[in-house]
Amino acid sequence: MVERGYLLLSRTPARSYRKNPWSNHYQKRAMREQEILQIKEATPDHPVLDVIKKRWSPRVFADRRVEPETLKQLLEAARWAASSFNEQPWRFILATKDEPEHYARVLDCLIEGNQGWAQHAPVLMLTVARTTFTRNDKPNRHAWHDVGLAMGNLVAQATALGLHVHQMAGILPEKARVVFAIPDDYEVVAGVALGYFGNPDQLPDRQKESEQMPRSRKPLDDLVFGATWGEAASFLDT
Amino acid sequence: MVERGYLLLSRTPARSYRKNPWSNHYQKRAMREQEILQIKEATPDHPVLDVIKKRWSPRVFADRRVEPETLKQLLEAARWAASSFNEQPWRFILATKDEPEHYARVLDCLIEGNQGWAQHAPVLMLTVARTTFTRNDKPNRHAWHDVGLAMGNLVAQATALGLHVHQMAGILPEKARVVFAIPDDYEVVAGVALGYFGNPDQLPDRQKESEQMPRSRKPLDDLVFGATWGEAASFLDT
Numbered sequence: 082m083v084e085r086g087y088l089l090l091s092r093t094p095a096r097s098y099r100k101n102p103w104s105n106h107y108q109k110r111a112m113r114e115q116e117i118l119q120i121k122e123a124t125p126d127h128p129v130l131d132v133i134k135k136r137w138s139p140r141v142f143a144d145r146r147v148e149p150e151t152l153k154q155l156l157e158a159a160r161w162a163a164s165s166f167n168e169q170p171w172r173f174i175l176a177t178k179d180e181p182e183h184y185a186r187v188l189d190c191l192i193e194g195n196q197g198w199a200q201h202a203p204v205l206m207l208t209v210a211r212t213t214f215t216r217n218d219k220p221n222r223h224a225w226h227d228v229g230l231a232m233g234n235l236v237a238q239a240t241a242l243g244l245h246v247h248q249m250a251g252i253l254p255e256k257a258r259v260v261f262a263i264p265d266d267y268e269v270v271a272g273v274a275l276g277y278f279g280n281p282d283q284l285p286d287r288q289k290e291s292e293q294m295p296r297s298r299k300p301l302d303d304l305v306f307g308a309t310w311g312e313a314a315s316f317l318d319t
Numbered sequence: 320m321v322e323r324g325y326l327l328l329s330r331t332p333a334r335s336y337r338k339n340p341w342s343n344h345y346q347k348r349a350m351r352e353q354e355i356l357q358i359k360e361a362t363p364d365h366p367v368l369d370v371i372k373k374r375w376s377p378r379v380f381a382d383r384r385v386e387p388e389t390l391k392q393l394l395e396a397a398r399w400a401a402s403s404f405n406e407q408p409w410r411f412i413l414a415t416k417d418e419p420e421h422y423a424r425v426l427d428c429l430i431e432g433n434q435g436w437a438q439h440a441p442v443l444m445l446t447v448a449r450t451t452f453t454r455n456d457k458p459n460r461h462a463w464h465d466v467g468l469a470m471g472n473l474v475a476q477a478t479a480l481g482l483h484v485h486q487m488a489g490i491l492p493e494k495a496r497v498v499f500a501i502p503d504d505y506e507v508v509a510g511v512a513l514g515y516f517g518n519p520d521q522l523p524d525r526q527k528e529s530e531q532m533p534r535s536r537k538p539l540d541d542l543v544f545g546a547t548w549g550e551a552a553s554f555l556d557t
Contacts (some may be wrong), residue, residue, distance in 0.1 A: 088530055108517050127388070127395040130370070130479055133472050138401055149554040150365070156543050157365040160536050162471065163376055165488040169536060174554045223488050226467040233400065233471015234371050241368055242347055250403040250461050254391060257514040262548050287431045298398050305394050305411045308421040314413045316387040 112279050117281060120295055132240040137296055138247035140198040140288050142276035147203050149176070151242055153276075158238030159231040165215070165223040171231040172209040173262055190257040191272050195249050198288065202247075202274035206244045207257055208232060213266045228270050239275060321505050348518050358533055370478040375534055377487040378436040378526050380514035383417070383523065389480055393513075396476035397469040403461040404454070409469040410447040412499055424498055429510050429532060430489040437487070440512035446470060446486075449502045465509050467507055477513060484513045 106307040113116070123129070132139040159171060164263040176184040187205045188196055199205060212255035221227075236246045249272035251257075257269045361367070390412040394411060402408060408540075414422040425443045426434055437443060446464040459465075474484045487510035495507045519530040544554035 091539070108339070123399045125399060127473075129392060129396045129399065130476055132368070133396050133399050133476065136399070136401070141377040149557040151367075152554055153365040153539065156369060156539055158365050158367045158371050159370050160539060160542060161361045161363065161374070161475070162533075163374070163486055167535075168541070171441070171542060173552075174548075175543055175545065175554070177554065180546070180553070223463075223509065225461075225464040226452055226470075228473075229464040229467020230471045231467075232464075233468045233475070236401070236468075237471070237475050238368055238371065248401055263546075264548070271461065296399075298407075301391065301398060301509075304398060304407070304409060305413055306499075307413065308369065308424070310412075312410075315418070315478050316390055316413070316415065319387040 082313075090149065096151055113280055113282065115277060118278065119294060120293060123296055124214060125142040125299075126301070130237075132237040136236055137245070139248065139278050139281070140292055141284060142202045142245070142274065144201070145203065145277045145280035147244065147276055149246070152192045152204065153175075154242065155235050155238050155244075157158075159235040162231040162234045164227040164230065165184060165221060166214060168211070168221055168224075168227070169216055170211040170221055170224040170229075171228045172211065172267065173176050174207040174209065174257075176205050178203050187272075190247060190253050190269075192251040192253065195251045195272065195274075197248070199249070199272070199274040199283065201279070203276040203310050204271035204274070207252070207261075207279075208248075208270040209263060209267050210270050224268075224271060232273075236287070243277065244275055245278045246273060248273050287296045323467055327550065335384045351518055351520065352516060356516065358531060360535075361534055364539070370475040374474055374478045375483070375541075377483050377516050377519070378485065378530055379519045379522060380440045380483070380512065381517035382439070383515045384417075384442065385482065385514055389482070390415075390442065392480065393473050393476050393482075397473040398406060399482075400465065400469040400472045403459060404452060404466040406449070406459055406461040406462075408449040408459055409466045410449065412445040413523065414443050416441050418443065424513065425510075425516070428491050428495040428498060428507075432489065433487050433510065433512075435491045436522065437485075437510070437512040439517070440485075441514040442512070444511035444513070445490070445499075446508040446511060447501060447505050448508050449505050456504075462506075463508060468499075468527060469497040470509075470511075483511055484511060488510050 123134045144214055164170060174189040178184055187207060191199055209227050210228045212221055212224045215219050239246045252272040254269035281289050284292060301317055302313035305314045306312055361372045374441045385486040397409060414425040416422055425445060426438055429437055446466050448466045450459055452459050477484045492507035519527050522530060539555055540551035543552045545551055
């Protein structure tokens with residue numbers, strides 16, 4: 082009900098809510114969220130896709146369910162990524178709040194610092210990489226990289242659907258291996274919290290602060306080299 | 320000149336070219352390319368972004384330059400990816416045909432099987448991962464994964480701009496390390512060929528065949544698990 086009121090508000094001019102005792106609360110909340118989404122939008126030096134500009138990793142999610150059909154779209158996007166020898170080494174363990182026991186077991190595989198905020202996300206995942214090739218059992222040097230490619234797709238699709246995704250390095254991979262009986266030729270890569278963005282004012286102060294900092298990146302000159310390692314590629318000067 | 324004729328054709332109704340002796344050739348070529356792009360389009364079970372549907376990895380590229388501003392957009396997209404502790408472990412060695420010597424040195428770092436077709440791409444890259452954290456020199460477990468995230472962005476941006484990208488596992492990473500004096504705390508991850516799609520009829524028969532096969536992927540049921548490893552997550556049935 083609360084969520085529904087918020088949604089209505091965000092699509093309706095604020096004025097029509099003046100006589101609703103809840104309106105001021107929801108209006109403020111919606112404005113606060115818009116303000117933060119604005120701060121978090123990338124400031125690219127060259128034009129990039131909206132799904133790249135608007136992507137960032139929040140620590141607060143609204144108390145709003147992600148529909149199964151939406152989840153399928155996210156994983157479908159991941160499914161069509163490129164991979165070495167089309168191995169598709171990506172696997173996903175996914176839990177929603179609809180399955181509280183399973184959800185709690187996934188949450189337990191995150192480090193404590195992440196459990197604090199991630200427990201409010203409507204969906205948690207663990208990403209897993211098959212580290213050998215199916216066709217010959219030899220090591221797949223690109224397994225983790227290709228999980229990254231799949232997650233790149235998933236995150237772009239999520240952003241297009243108005244969702245936010247927060248990937249976490251801070252997990253307990255060996256605990257997850259035991260809890261979910263993950264075979265030896267697979268490795269747990271990362272944790273993922275996803276849902277609709279929520280108001281950061283409920284976070285502890287330290288986290289609230291980082292939730293409101295503009296995103297920053299190294300300049301291209303430090304990342305893209307030409308003939309000499311460490312020296313900016315010449316096309317960057319043109 | 321050839322390329323220009325083709326470009327004009329693709330934007331002009333074919334009829335107006337009837338009296339041009341070249342028109343039949345370019346018309347057939349354009350139709351052939353369209354036909355293959357159609358075959359290669361993903362057939363998702365759930366709606367996904369166009370940039371995900373249209374992405375695939377060709378082995379032929381048109382003899383058409385990629386403008387510096389376009390390259391900057393691709394790398395800018397990569398730059399804004401997420402990474403563990405915002406380390407941004409991705410580095411790129413990039414060469415265009417405008418710098419023949421540098422281009423040849425990058426080409427030399429691919430395995431022979433890839434050199435055959437990749438030598439026609441207007442742009443070659445090597446992706447590189449910094450495998451330690453800048454802040455404490457400790458190993459970054461997610462370095463390769465995060466290079467994958469950055470490449471996911473780059474490929475989506477490329478697709479949006481009408482380009483195609485072919486990432487290659489088949490490279491000589493230790494040769495690349497020597498040739499480009501890549502420091503010990505970095506690893507060469509993959510090769511990348513990119514440009515505008517070209518007509519595959521110039522490829523050897525075996526490669527021509529794979530260039531015309533529809534793309535295939537494992538079903539979601541084999542990739543997305545719930546409480547039990549190997550068993551499809553329950554939301555997939557809904």
